[in-house]
Amino acid sequence: xxxxxxTIQPQSAASNVVLEARDVAKSFGKTRALVDAxxxxxxxxxxxxxxxxxxxxxxxxxIITCHVKRDAGEIxxxxxxxxxxxxxxxxxxxxxxxxxxxxxxxxxxxxxxxFLPELGxxxxxxFNALRRRASEILGRLGHEHALPLDMEVRRxxxxxxxxxxxxxxxxxDANLVIFDEPTASLSPSExxxxxxxxxxxxxxxxxxxxxxxxxxxxxxxTDRVTIMREGRTVxxxxxxxxxxxxxxxxxxVGQELNxxxxxxxxAVAGVVAPVVLEVKNLSAPPAVRDISFSVHRGEILGLxxxxxxxxxEAAEAIFGLRPRKGGxxxxxxxxxxxxxxxxxxxxxxxxxxxxxxxxxxxxxxxVRENLLLAHIGAHRGFGLGYAQREKKLxxxxxxxxxxxxxxxxxxxxxxxxxxxKVVMARWLLLEPKVLILDEPTKGVDIGTRASIYGILREIxxxxxxxxxxxxxxxxxxxxxxxxxxxSDGTSIADLPTTMLDEEKLTLLAAPRTSTARNTEFxxxxxxxxxxxxxxxxxEENGVICLSQTSATTDIDTGLRPGEARELEATRIPSAxxxxxxxxxxxxxxxTLLLPMRSRRGSDLGWIGLTLPADGSLPSPDIIAARIAALxxxx
Amino acid sequence: xxxNTSTAKNFFSxxxxxxEIRMLGLAVAIAICLSILSPYFLTAxxxxxxxxxxxxxxxxxxxxxxxxxxxxxxLSVGSVAGMTGIVLGLALQQFPIPVAILFAxxxxxxxxxxxxxxxxxxxxxxxxxxxGVMAIARSLAYIFSGQTAISNIPEAMSNIVYTDxxxxxxxxxxxxxxxxxAWAYLTYTKGGRTIYAxxxxxxxxxxxxxxxxxxxxxxxxxxxxLAAVAVTFSIAQLLSxxxxxxxxxxxxxxxxxVIGGASLFGGRxxxxxxxxxxxxxxxxxxxxxxxxxxxxxxxxxxxSIIIIALLxxxxxxWRSGR
Numbered sequence: 001x002x003x004x005x006x007t008i009q010p011q012s013a014a015s016n017v018v019l020e021a022r023d024v025a026k027s028f029g030k031t032r033a034l035v036d037a038x039x040x041x042x043x044x045x046x047x048x049x050x051x052x053x054x055x056x057x058x059x060x061x062x063i064i065t066c067h068v069k070r071d072a073g074e075i076x077x078x079x080x081x082x083x084x085x086x087x088x089x090x091x092x093x094x095x096x097x098x099x100x101x102x103x104x105x106x107x108x109x110x111x112x113x114x115f116l117p118e119l120g121x122x123x124x125x126x127f128n129a130l131r132r133r134a135s136e137i138l139g140r141l142g143h144e145h146a147l148p149l150d151m152e153v154r155r156x157x158x159x160x161x162x163x164x165x166x167x168x169x170x171x172x173d174a175n176l177v178i179f180d181e182p183t184a185s186l187s188p189s190e191x192x193x194x195x196x197x198x199x200x201x202x203x204x205x206x207x208x209x210x211x212x213x214x215x216x217x218x219x220x221x222t223d224r225v226t227i228m229r230e231g232r233t234v235x236x237x238x239x240x241x242x243x244x245x246x247x248x249x250x251x252x253v254g255q256e257l258n259x260x261x262x263x264x265x266x267a268v269a270g271v272v273a274p275v276v277l278e279v280k281n282l283s284a285p286p287a288v289r290d291i292s293f294s295v296h297r298g299e300i301l302g303l304x305x306x307x308x309x310x311x312x313e314a315a316e317a318i319f320g321l322r323p324r325k326g327g328x329x330x331x332x333x334x335x336x337x338x339x340x341x342x343x344x345x346x347x348x349x350x351x352x353x354x355x356x357x358x359x360x361x362x363x364x365x366x367v368r369e370n371l372l373l374a375h376i377g378a379h380r381g382f383g384l385g386y387a388q389r390e391k392k393l394x395x396x397x398x399x400x401x402x403x404x405x406x407x408x409x410x411x412x413x414x415x416x417x418x419x420x421k422v423v424m425a426r427w428l429l430l431e432p433k434v435l436i437l438d439e440p441t442k443g444v445d446i447g448t449r450a451s452i453y454g455i456l457r458e459i460x461x462x463x464x465x466x467x468x469x470x471x472x473x474x475x476x477x478x479x480x481x482x483x484x485x486x487s488d489g490t491s492i493a494d495l496p497t498t499m500l501d502e503e504k505l506t507l508l509a510a511p512r513t514s515t516a517r518n519t520e521f522x523x524x525x526x527x528x529x530x531x532x533x534x535x536x537x538x539e540e541n542g543v544i545c546l547s548q549t550s551a552t553t554d555i556d557t558g559l560r561p562g563e564a565r566e567l568e569a570t571r572i573p574s575a576x577x578x579x580x581x582x583x584x585x586x587x588x589x590x591t592l593l594l595p596m597r598s599r600r601g602s603d604l605g606w607i608g609l610t611l612p613a614d615g616s617l618p619s620p621d622i623i624a625a626r627i628a629a630l631x632x633x634x
Numbered sequence: 635x636x637x638n639t640s641t642a643k644n645f646f647s648x649x650x651x652x653x654e655i656r657m658l659g660l661a662v663a664i665a666i667c668l669s670i671l672s673p674y675f676l677t678a679x680x681x682x683x684x685x686x687x688x689x690x691x692x693x694x695x696x697x698x699x700x701x702x703x704x705x706x707x708x709l710s711v712g713s714v715a716g717m718t719g720i721v722l723g724l725a726l727q728q729f730p731i732p733v734a735i736l737f738a739x740x741x742x743x744x745x746x747x748x749x750x751x752x753x754x755x756x757x758x759x760x761x762x763x764x765x766g767v768m769a770i771a772r773s774l775a776y777i778f779s780g781q782t783a784i785s786n787i788p789e790a791m792s793n794i795v796y797t798d799x800x801x802x803x804x805x806x807x808x809x810x811x812x813x814x815x816a817w818a819y820l821t822y823t824k825g826g827r828t829i830y831a832x833x834x835x836x837x838x839x840x841x842x843x844x845x846x847x848x849x850x851x852x853x854x855x856x857x858x859x860l861a862a863v864a865v866t867f868s869i870a871q872l873l874s875x876x877x878x879x880x881x882x883x884x885x886x887x888x889x890x891x892v893i894g895g896a897s898l899f900g901g902r903x904x905x906x907x908x909x910x911x912x913x914x915x916x917x918x919x920x921x922x923x924x925x926x927x928x929x930x931x932x933x934x935x936x937x938s939i940i941i942i943a944l945l946x947x948x949x950x951x952w953r954s955g956r
Contacts, residue, residue, distance in 0.1 A: 321841060345843035359841050364834035364901035365827070373831060376824050377843030383823055426842065 016043045018207045019064065019082075019176060024073030025231075026059055033059040035231040037073070041176065046198055046208045048222035048240065052252045052506065054471070055228040057211050061178045064209075065097045066090040077176075091117055095176045096169035104161055104168075106154035110134075113153050114167045137170045138163075141197050159190040166197060177201065178209040183217055183513065184308060191513055192599060195221045213306050215245045215510050220598055227251040245507070245603075246539055253473075253502045273297040274332070276465035277349070277434040279318060282327035287313035289489035291327075295434060295465040300456060302480030302497075303469045305509045310489035311469045312354050315436045319344045319351040331433060345378055350427030352420070354438035354469075360423045361411055367422060368407040371396075374426045389429055396425045400455060417448025421455070428459065435459060438469045453479055473505045485562060487511045492546070493562020504564045507537070507544060514604055518596075519547045521630050522607075526551035529618050531611035534559055535596075538606055541567055543576055546605060555589065557610050572610060579606070582620050585613045592620055596627050604631070653895035653947070654907040660943060661914050668921035675924055682803070684913070684920055689805045691886050692912045693864040695894075696816050697746075697857030698887040699908045703820075704853050705833040705900025706753060706760035710745070711861045711887055713771035715880030718742045718862035720775045723784035723875030731790060739862045745771060746858025750851030768884070775877040783876040787869060794870040805867050817905045825849060833900025889940050890915050895947075914939075 019041040026034040034056045041047050051057045062068040064075065066087050075082040077093065084090055104113045112119075114137070115130050134149055147160060147167075156164065162182055169177045179198070183191045198208055198221055210222055218225060219240060227235040227248060235251045278294040287310040295301045303311045316322040318329055320338030329336050331347045338344040344351070353359035362370055371393065372386060379385045397404050400421045411419060420440060427435055440456070441449045456479065460466045470476050476483055477497055485493040488511040512518075522533040532555045534548040545559040558570035567573045575584035575591035583590040590613040596604040607627055611617060669676040694711050701708045718738045725734035749767050753760045797804040820826035828849040831839040840846045861880070869875050894911030896903025918939055922932050 319841070341841050342843040342845065351841065353841060358835075358837060360838050362831045362834045362838050362901070365831060369827065369831075373839070373842040373844070376827055376831075377845070379824055381824065384827065385824070 017041065018043050019075065019077050021060070021064070021075045022073060024060065024063060024075065025071045026056075026063060026068065027071060032231055034063070034070075036233065037228065037231065038233040038236050039064075039226050040237045041207045041209065043175070043207050044202055044205050045223040046202050046210050046221050047237070048218045048225035049209050049211045049228070050213075050218060050225055050248060050252060051228035052473070054230075055252070056231040057228055058180065059231075060228070061097065061180055061209065061211055064090075064176075065095055065178060067097075088117070088120060091172050091174075094172065094174045095178075096172055096174035097178045097180060098162070098165045098169055098182055099180050104153045104164060107152060109150050109152060110147055110156070110164055111149040113164050114171050116168065117172060133171065134167070137167050140170070140200070141167065142200075159186050159193075162186065162190075162194065163197075170201075174206070176207045176209070178211065180211045181213070181308075182210075183212065183214060184511075186513075191217065213510055214513065215248060215507075216512055216514070216598070216604055218248070219245070219603055229254050245537065246503075249503050249506050253506055273299065275330075276332055277318075277467070278328075278330040278333075279314075280328040280330075282314055282317060282329070283325045284313060284317040284322050285325055287489055288317055288322075291486060291489065291491045293467075293484040293491055293494065295467050297465055298460050298463050299482065300460050300466045300468060300480045302476035302483040303467060303486060304473060304476050304483045304505055305471070305486040306511065307471050309486045309509065309511065311486050312438050313489075314486070315351060315438055315467075315469060316353075318436070319349060321351075342377055345374065345430065345432075348433035350374070350430065350432035350435045352423050352427065352435070352437040352440060354442065356416070356419055356423060356443070360426075361419065363410065363412050365411075366408045367402075367411045367414070370411050370422055371407075371425055371429065374430055378430055392429055392431075396428055399458075400425055401451065415445065415448070416443040417445055417452070420444055420448070420452065424452075424455065432464060434465045434467065436467045436469070439471065440468060441470070441472070441475065473502045473509075477502060477505070485509050488515060490515065495563060499563070504544070507564075508562060512546070512604075514598075515547070517630070518604075518607075519549070521626075522547060522549045525549075525607075525609060525623070525626070529609060529611065529623075530615075531555055531609060532557055534608045534610075536606050536608060538576060538579065543567060543570065555610055555612065557589075557591075557608070572608075575608070575610075581624070583611075583617050588613050590617055592617075592623060594620070594624050594627055596631065598631055654904055654910060656947070656950075657893060657895060657907060657910045657914070657943075661910050661917065664914060664917050664921070668917065668924070672921065672924040675921060680920070680924075682806075684916055685806045685809075686803065687920060688912050688916045689809045690864045690868050691883065691890065691915065692809050692909065693812060693860050693867070694857075694883055694887045695890045695908050695912050696812055696905065697853070697860035698884075698891050699816070699894070699896060699903060699905055700820075700829060700853035701760075701857050702888075702891050702896045702898060703829050703833045703900060703903050704850050705836070705898075706850070706853065707764060707888070707898070708746075708749065708854060708857045709761065709764040709884050710749060710767040710771055711857060712880040712883035712885075713768045713775065714742055714745050714858050715861040715865040715868075715883055716877055717745075717771040717775040717778070719865035719869055719875045719879045720779045720784065720877055722862070722866060722869060723787060724778060726787055726791070731788065735866055738866060739859050742862030743855050743859040746854040746856065747851065749858070750854030753854070754847055754850035772877075775879075779875070779877040781877065783874050785874045787873045787875065789873070791870045792873060795867060805870075808867075813905060813909050820905055825852070829853065830901055833902075835901070886915055889936075893940060893943055914943075 017040055021037060021039040024034055024037040037056060037060050039060065049057050059068060063070045066084050066089060069085045105116065111131060111134050114134050118125060131149060138147055141163065147163060153161060153164060182194060186194060202208055212218055222240045224237045224239050225243065226233055226237055229252060273296040275294045276297050280292045282291045283289055291314045293301065305311050313322060317324045320340045320343050336347045338347065362373060372389065375389050376384065402421060402425065411422060440452055444452065456466055468479060477500060480497055482494065482496050483500060484491050485505065485508045487509050493508050518535050522535060525533040526549050530551045532548065532550040534557060535546045536559065537544045537546065542564055543559065544564045545561050548559055548561050557572050559565065567576050570576060571587060572589055572591045574586045575593055578584050579593050581594065583592045589610050591608055591610045593606055593608045596607050598604055609623060674680055698708060698711060718741050721741050722734055722738035725737045745767060749763050752758045752763045795803065795805045799807050820829065828839065828844050831844060832846050832849055836846060865879055868879065890911035891903065891908050892898065893914055894903065894907030896907065918936055919932065922935055927935065
């Protein structure tokens with residue numbers, strides 16, 4: 001890789017390095033967010049910064065923009081050490097951040113927002129001059145007329161706000177712009193437009209950092225990538241063209257897999273337990289689009305995915321904390337329609353929310369009262385009715401190992417793990433049918449973590465249906481029997497843990513901007529030609545099916561959406577192996593496999609169409625043309 | 635062994651850790667100062683006087699405590715007292731006393747219900763809603779009364795105040811009972827604990843399945859009703875209903891609740907603390923009158939004492955690291 005690096009940049013590779021970070025370390029309390037982070041950024045490049053949840057990408061970005069102060073390490077910027085610790089200084093040096101959750105003032109106009117940093121400077125502002133500069137900047141972005149300068153920012157779409165953020169960075173004449181997950185709220189065509197802008201900035205000689213989970217987009221826009229894992233840089237400034245999607249995932253996940261959880265939980269043998277919670281096509285826009293899953297009695301189901309995939313929002317929608325637009329929720333076969341948490345509690349659901357301090361803990365009540373809070377909600381009488389729960393409470397305190405002598409203390413003085421146990425006990429006291437836990441080990445020390453896993457297994461063994469939301473894939477794989485993968489607000493896979501590893505899970509969870517459009521495309525394809533159409537990623541010996549639709553039931557490719565298979569385990573191995581631009585016939589099936597590329601030429605996977613071999617086959621060119629048309633800009 | 639002294643020490647520091655105890659200490663200190671400055675202060679006559687003066691403000695402060703515990707505020711109590719007083723005065727012209735009182739109390743509760751729904755259901759800021767209601771209620775008080783006090787109140791009304799039960803004036807007895815009931819409600823019932831939970835962390839309370847909406851509205855209803863009860867006692871004493879009645883009562887009530895240790899952010903405070911706060915307010919006023927301090931200076935004195943009490947409280951909390 002270094003060799004190819006040298007051939008691409010034969011001379012003065014070092015001279016156009018704009019920023020170099022070495023041995024950067026940062027801890028938040030006991031958590032070590034960064035251990036040994038490195039980054040080398042050149043002018044005129046888009047540099048991908050990748051990593052799993054919690055790998056340290058955001059922390060590193062925020063250290064570069066001086067939002068966060070580093071504990072150790074050196075950062076040189078344009079040859080001089082970067083030693084400021086105020087964001088204003090960083091802005092003056094030309095380092096700007098285009099954040100995912102925009103930092104705009106919603107009540108101010110586009111113009112005022114673009115020049116917001118100017119308001120912090122002394123002197124009088126000339127609005128006419130600012131207006132001229134704003135039009136000039138937007139013109140450079142190719143959006144001179146798309147953004148009315150006087151419009152209030154709150155009335156703009158997500159994409160337009162992103163544009164304002166970028167204009168704001170340009171107004172500062174930033175040389176280094178960090179894009180932190182900029183595409184999360186954009187549609188495919190908006191993403192293409194953003195990439196055009198980024199390419200233009202790169203060609204202007206600026207340095208861009210692109211932080212993203214989206215592998216497709218990384219390949220589409222970046223020149224080099226740096227991959228982080230657990231606070232370390234594990235691949236430093238590698239040219240993107242020398243990598244494949246699986247290479248990146250391997251770096252993100254690491255090799256030392258399955259060491260902590262050697263025991264995969266035994267699959268439930270024999271009789272399948274009855275379904276307790278069934279969720280079908282749940283939607284609660286914008287975060288939750290189409291989520292379906294079911295949890296059986298005595299089972300621990302994992303809801304996996306990336307931060308922001310819509311898992312917490314789905315749990316909140318089920319629990320009545322968030323309005324639902326569609327979908328069916330059933331408890332033991334009976335449909336429920338919770339509009340407030342009290343309804344869900346009555347139906348037998350408990351939710352241990354992600355943010356304990358905000359969503360669970362009542363700071364002015366004692367530990368005992370916090371334990372009994374859900375009881376008070378469920379209690380029908382006028383008094384407190386604590387007596388009726390006394391026995392159960394004593395048993396829980398014992399089994400959860402809570403300090404019985406500190407029940408009158410303030411819950412905030414307890415450790416994170418202990419707080420979590422109290423919140424769990426709050427629900428267990430009501431003997432729920434379903435317990436949903438959102439990131440149950442967040443901010444919990446390792447020791448208590450193990451005991452929480454033990455408690456969850458015990459609860460499940462007692463017949464409670466348990467659903468665990470976690471961004472820690474290792475945790476999900478170790479704890480759960482089955483995992484439903486959620487990406488971009490949609491449940492895309494439902495697999496037993498035995499079929500998964502961290503790598504496959506990461507690949508499945510990576511949001512794909514093109515998912516909805518491609519699935520629709522497959523539907524049209526089968527409507528016109530019959531048979532079965534699929535969208536898949538191909539590796540040397542394996543295939544990961546992302547989506548599949550069938551017009552008939554008699555064609556079985558052996559692929560399942562959201563599942564990874566060995567090529568030989570499918571019914572169409574030759575076609576998948578040959579990848580020829582024509583129909584390959586085998587075992588009564590004829591399969592056409594065509595690559596799909598975005599307008600910028602990045603790899604979006606493969607589209608396959610399997611038809612009965614004895615029927616008439618359409619011309620491959622027609623289908624190739626359709627795929628090409630799909631990816632032309634709309 | 636030193637366990638005895640250390641437990642005593644623990645007991646003492648446990649006591650001082652409680653805000654009510656510290657404020658009770660403040661109240662006692664004020665009482666001692668005033669009794670030294672004025673020989674008349676500690677006479678039986680003046681003590682009854684103090685209790686009598688505590689009744690009206692004390693009743694209003696109970697409702698204010700409930701509202702503040704949920705993280706709200708009710709600026710309208712004074713005006714609602716003025717308006718319901720006029721309603722009572724007019725009703726007494728046509729109905730028997732109990733019916734007239736019930737009518738006034740229901741009117742107060744109704745006004746509170748409106749404030750409660752506007753803040754809890756529609757999510758408007760309590761400060762602004764009750765500020766608006768304050769203006770409306772005062773204006774209605776003038777309109778209903780025709781801008782003059784209603785003075786032909788039946789003599790029998792005064793029985794409400796001056797009937798002695800076991801040697802205690804009925805209005806003082808009512809105050810004691812009201813505080814006992816309010817304390818029991820806040821400590822031992824689902825509703826009381828829900829009010830604390832809502833004020834302390836509304837989101838967590840909702841997520842735990844508590845009825846946040848109902849218990850956010852209820853305090854305003856009770857606050858409005860209690861404002862009417864308070865003005866009933868005041869009219870019974872004066873035998874006159876004034877449209878200006880209850881003027882600035884909200885300030886005294888809020889001051890009493892805050893001196894009693896409640897947090898204006900909700901979730902923290904107690905009914906006993908409020909009672910102590912009421913006594914502190916009344917004692918200061920009474921003492922300044924006894925000492926012959928000009929009424930124009932009294933506002934400055936009371937305001938300073940409130941601010942100093944809270945400042946000391948904050949400094950104590952900083953030192954103990956809270």
